[in-house]
Amino acid sequence: MTTAASPAPPVTPGSLADAPALIERLLPVQKLSAETYKERMAVHGQTLTGLGSYWKGRKPLILNRACVLASLLPATGNPAKDLEIFELLMGMDDASLAARAKQRPKPREILERVTISNIYDYFTVAPPILPKTAPIDLADPQYAIVRVAWRPDLPEADRRWLEARFLEPETRSYRELIRELRRPEEVPDLHDHIWERVNAHLGTSAHSLQELVEQLGIMRFGRRPRVADPFSGSGQIPFEAARVGCDAYGADLNPVAAMLTWGAFHIVGGTPEERERLRAEAKALVETVRSELDRLGVETDGRGWRGKAYLYCLETRCPQTGWMVPMLTTLVVSKGYRVIAELIPDPVNRRYDIAIRSGVSDAELERADRSGTVRSAGRGQDPYLVHTVDGREYRTSIPALRGDFRLPDGTTGNRLRRWERTDIAPRPGDIFQERLYCIQWQREGGRETEFRAVTDEDLDREQRCHDYVAAHLEEWQQNGWIPDMPIEPGQKTDEPIRTRGWTYWHHLFTPRQLLLNGLLNGHSPSAACSLLVAKSLDVNAKLSHWHRSAGGGGSVQKVFYNQALNTLYDWGGRGLVNLAPYGLLNDLPSQPLATERVVACRPAQETDWPADLFITDPPYGDAINYDEILDFFIAWLRKKRHPEWDGWVWDARRPLAIKGEDEDFRQGMIACYRRFTELMPDNGLQVIMFTHQSAKIWADLAGIVWASGLQATAAWYIETETDSALRQGAYVKGTVLLVCRKRRGEERVSRPELELELQDEVKQQVEQLLGLNREARALYGPDHNVFEDADLQMAGYAAALRVLTRYSRIDGRDMTQEARRPRKKGEVTFVEELIAYAVQEANRHLVPAGISDSTWRELNGAERFYLKMVDLESRGQRSLDNFQNFAKAFAVRDFRALMGDQRANHARLKTALELERSEMHDGSEFGGTTTRATLYALMELQKGMPAEEVLTHLEHNLPRFLSDTRVRGRVVEIADYLARRVEVTRPEEARAARVLRDLVRNQGFSG
Template identity: 35%
Template sequence: MLALELNFEKPFIESQFPISKISKESYKERKAGAGQTLTGLGKWWGRKPLILVRSTLLGLLMPTSDDPINDRNIFLKILSMDEKGLLHRKNKSIPIKELYKYSSDNDKKKYFTKESKTEKTAFVKGLTKNEKDDLQIKIFKKISYDEKLKYCMRPEELTNLDEDTWKEINNHLKTDAKNYQELFQQLGEKKFGHTPKVGDCFCGGGSIPFEAARMGCDVYASDLNPVAGLLTWSSLNILSKSDKEIKELKKFQKEVFDEVEKQILDLGIETNELGYRAKYYLYCNETKCPECGAMVPLAPSFVVSEKQKTIGILKYNENLNNFDIEIKSNASKEEMNTAKTGTLNKGRLECPHCNMKTPIAVIRNDRVVNGKTDYGLRLWEKDEFIPRSDDVFQERLYCIGWMNDGNVIYYSPDENDLLREQKVIDLLKERFNEWQNLGYIPSMEIEEGYNTTQVIRERGWKYWHQLYNPRQLLVLGLFSEKILQNGGDKLISSILGFNRVADRMSKLAMWHKSRDESETTFSNQALNTLYVYAARSLASINSPWSINLFSNSFNSITQTELTNAKTIDYENDIWITDPPYADAINYHELTELFLSWDKKMLEKAFPSWYTDSKRALAVRGTGKTFNETMIDIYSNLAKNMPEDGMQVIMFTHQDVGVWAELAGILWLSGLHVVSAWNIATETESGGLKSGNYVKGTVILTLKKRKNNETVFEDEILDEVKKEVRKQIKSMKTVDDKDEPNFADPDYILAAYAASLKVLTAYENIEGIDLKYELTKEDKTDSPLQDIINKAIGIAYDCLIPVGFDKFRWKGLSNEEKFYIKGLESEINGANALSTYQELARGYGIKNYKDMLENTRANSARLKTASEYANKGLSTNLIFSNALLRKILLSIYKSKNEEDAKFGKSYLREEYGSEYWSKRNSIVEILDFICSFEHIDSMKHWEHDVEYAKYLRELIKEDSI
């Protein structure tokens, strides 16, 4: 057998990418939550899964051969996504119930005792461990990929591949590797002549640099944001340490915690007279009812704990014209229901004393002046950390969760508890000015912005420390004092732990009454003010303080910088970036909360770094300025890579206008798109490839443009058409028939990518001024959008449902194609309205909602034959007169009359002599409808399918 020629100029990712399996592995990693490798280091928004980074990097470095099927098999072997690799990763036993379910009848008799459906499944007596293990493997091989993953560790948790697998890999790639690091280094040497150098100028939470370094590449990481720099530096320099070094860091963290705990215990502010230690303090805002003057606690609900049936009961205090809050456990069902209704409803105070309903905006004294809202709250001063007595909103401790013998019990605060609250305020007052000057607590003013303005207008908080109450400030200040006594890795690991605590210890941390715990400040991507919040005691911050550190020992050369991506002067073979393209997350604003605390710590840990968010330089939004910034950045990255270098942009938008802008940006940056793949990184709980699975990350691969030619617009369109068909044909050729990689959205994405591939290949496009297109205000009449839309239309023409003749499919109207493809999506469980919106856009249909029975966001579906009945037949709409619509009506008539002869007669009368020429098309469509019979997601078609079957048989047997 001749050795295969390897082509390093055309990497694997340029021709194929097993997106289905990578999507499933990415989803599994996401589902690990706090168990993800980098999540434990600290908060960042939108980290990409490490398996996605590993797959992308391998796809860039791995060459192609003349055998694309074997290329794919080797790629999957390296990532342990092949059958053998999955078996190697299997670390959980398949439950006996599932073993029984998937066993053949013979194996059920051989391995199990189960006489009836109600009897519990058990193994037959005398089965050896080897026999049980053999059954585990047998069933594991039989179940689907999704099912297999339930019983497997993640690829990154696998220490290494076995020796035989490495032999197969090395034989195909002509390498001599015994581990991942050696393989990636050797592939880099073959491609670039040295260990591959990988860069990321938007490093954020550190996924890309960390995984590249872990795979043996040299790494350059940069970001404008110091918090991103801290997280990335830590992933590269702390997680790479040995087990012994990490053990030392964990020991140090415990010492710091123990010292702070001793101080808190000595101060006596978290322990009561019975010796109980506090776990949570629950606070609420209070305000004066403008009608009756009563001071009313503000809460959307007074349920404290659903598990313990604990509630707060409001009792009017006539002497003080306010409300006492009695905490009651083991409340009755009626009491629980009453407590669910609080004093806040739809942005209004509902006073329980006078029953007056007053909008919160009125209570804040907000006014509209010259069309703009003038927010009425007083702005707090720098030295304030509690409300003034005449402020609109007061803060009140109303419940404490005490720990007793491992249980948490909830009580109203008594007189001694309130004295302890005052003691905390007094202790903080004594230290406040000194601590601010030393940087132990924040002194930074909150700069107004999209997210940060919210806390100013809704509470009057003007400085970052005002997002924390006295108890929280005191505890965090004590930690900060201890941390700043250290340096080096100890200091940096402490900053990470401190930020995790600061995220959980603010007045923006929501109380979760169903789980009896508080959320984080950033439980979403905003700074949301709360009327009820939880303050953790020291006992409940031990876990976030003690960050999970595990050794991922690697010796790659790494560099982390804080710098503007436009001015980077560092060459890398590969740039992989996840830019904030049209991003809804304002990283520069949200991270200022952490920076307000970290300033002194970061100055000590990284003397050469700045410690502000550089808002003015942050890449954000869309529009002319954003586009110009992106062009500057990607032109600079292209300049900082060799002629054979590559780039990957991770991209998350499906909007044609955004793609058109991206095409212009990449073209003006001198880059040429060579491939695009859609990975489902943000999948709904329903599982992968169900629901609106188009939500994903597009992996866009680029090279330097080397073509200096000019092309005309009409020539571009012809090339795009050819490229779309070529791309779809190529994807179908390599697709796995048993476990398909690609679904319709992936083929549509190929059309987007094919457009960019052709558009970015030429130096000039005669008739299109790309600079003008990117800067003009009105984007509606864009030649780039027009080309991309036509490409999408071509892709849809290529997507012929199983069972349909190519020529008959082509003869259907776009409305009929939309309806059939919509039903095909429903078969696969896709019920998101956006699925139909995308289909309608692809087929150029505007009135598609008339075809929908349900238009709710995540449960949209088309009308059945019965739901259509006789409706809409008199309109001039194309679908009303289409063959498919007449077939639906014939099914309805058959069902309505309980006889399929009525349906057949209708079709014969409707089409007359043309009936015979249309008969094959009618049968084909009825075949498709009949295929819904045993599909769970198509139960609503059940009765229509029954008569469609009768009708189909009558028409098949019909004769002149």
């Protein structure tokens, strides 16, 4: 508990100026990985996501906080204490975990679980009949009348200690431990208990995170620290830097990214007064738009109901029958309200009326779900239009409807008319028409809703929307109320052009959506309101999916549920009653910021804000085409003239965007990071976040670091992967934090000297991490590690970059020129060779417990991979990222042949039974090896084959089995190892392994 402290002397400016930063020595990456994963799994509960979830490339705030704090904290030479202080500040210590519990445990719960030598030191017991020690079985009938309460004089620290023990941190993995806890940022006063220990270790006098950060900044740089991110994206890094107490700068080439950074600073990070002003502005904006809609009479039915959701579909003429057919992927309207659509044939007009039925049976709901008019034969197959006339079914593929064709020169096209700027709806002769087929109404002033079929009155209201927008189109486009911007072709923007014929951004909206969005945009009084209007655009377009099973009967979903512009056959639009609370009046988190905050919209290489720390997440190998898809918002906002955004260029400026992995990208990155280096003090730091994929990419980064005048001092690997329903397959993402300083001097080295230095550097780094693991196991038990094997691998990469980038010349080569030299396709560069060498050095330390060093040296890469991953699986580590990294580390060409499951967080190896007879041939990396032969024998034993036959086959699979005791010894060792490691995950295989071990051991003695 915080107590009043006597005034402490001020810290000494510059006293830490030359001290190494903690992030250059230590980082508890496994705990940080777990916290990062937990924040990402919060999805829309994340602090800044509410500003605009259409930005997908967000680095979790907890990761950004770790980078800032670990860059400011000193590495004092006492690594265990340094780690303890960092975990206190991050809310990762036991007492903080107790404070993060969603509910504090009750005394009786603690007594049933926690070992206590004298319960009366902590609790009052009435009547006092409990034994002195705990845990106690309070379910015993004799204790039913006992009332237990906390002692009123118990210090808060003692209560927190018991609550921490209740979580059982000694017996549970950290990831499991925090699963049901709140995130650190969700807990007020999380740091109350830490300041005495923190200040004693650091020589500070802080009583808040912001005070500590300022004091550390003064001790390092002589002022409050300044943090810059010129690739700010959604503003995650600069926002978190400001939240912990730094002055912060965020900039991006794309104005939508700059807008989100501005929103992070001034909406989520705004003062209470700013938030109240925004709330009033948003409310007034909604009332203005409501009045205009009511004047036009387009959202109410005249009987006390207001339109909540408008459901549309494409409609097209079947070329085989001449009928106009609504294009619906399903006839279910709402699973929650049990509402379906029925197609009623109109033979006279050769079209279908659409009736809406509510409260249908399960059978009717299921039948409707299978009865859409747009279907697909399966993944990768073209969808087709289907309907039945006079008992005969007619099918036409969608590409055939569009008239898709390919010319001899390889170009493609179709018969769709390209829409013009003046179009706001299909023309009568267009292949695809648009039809309103259902409306969800909500009673004015209440929450009651109902679904209705479309009436003539509804169609009249739709026509009024169309006519009003058509009449004001030119004026509204000139004034910037609705877009007049063409869709520029691109990898993602080609989709709406090709599949619908849309050529301007306003074509992605129905007349009703143009009316509502245009009124909101046109009357928006401030930058903050315009940001919220952009948020509204994401849920009110022709690309907004109607989610039929959502709570409340259904919901119009986001356009950017993924990173593409997905055209739909049927979609939803929102009425103001449904749009305003979502986009304008919902309460975003409030995290008032008090430091200097600067936002700019400019290329990263034009940064002009000097900073002590540059923490960046550059678009390295970025698969998200923000420079294309964010034109969706730019088209609406580019003519707004808010003073807060003065000087911003509302254009994606695609030619200036740095992305990809080609030569232009490398040169662009060098220009950026050289500029950052110029703006950084001599004792400043840079932390570069990127996705680790291969030695080639590390070599690229090494080149960028070299050419930018930097030297790498550390690299850390953070797991951030998650399974996603939107990303089928093995999509994983691991983030590497590359820590850099300015390179001093012009040092030279020969390759032999460099290899020796790499060996020493790797050994020192790995031994330090293993030493911390030994301390953790001594404290918490044999299975507790701070660092896992993936971190030891990263030590190889870190050591390589630390050693390599220290030198200006290696073997007479000017490394800056080498870094700038264009690479030839397929070339394995000098730098790649050295990095691969360093990683192999690190791998020498990855021998799993239970396998001797001598046996490990005899195994090939596939065997090492299999046995190592068995070890990780036994400890519950099933991240596919780990499997990928170790396959690279052990130079396994095709590790997937050995995989039984390749999902991101459920990865596992094939069992002996699943391998069956596969991978036994000479062409396989695994074939002919001791480990493969052992697994084959385990398969046979599990199938009940006689022991004599199993041994005969083992002799055949290992030609030296009888003549070489070392071969038999390796089989015994591997079988014993597998028996221990798969005891829980594959008990039958473990039993077979014990049998095989004893069979071979006994045969060895007899022979």
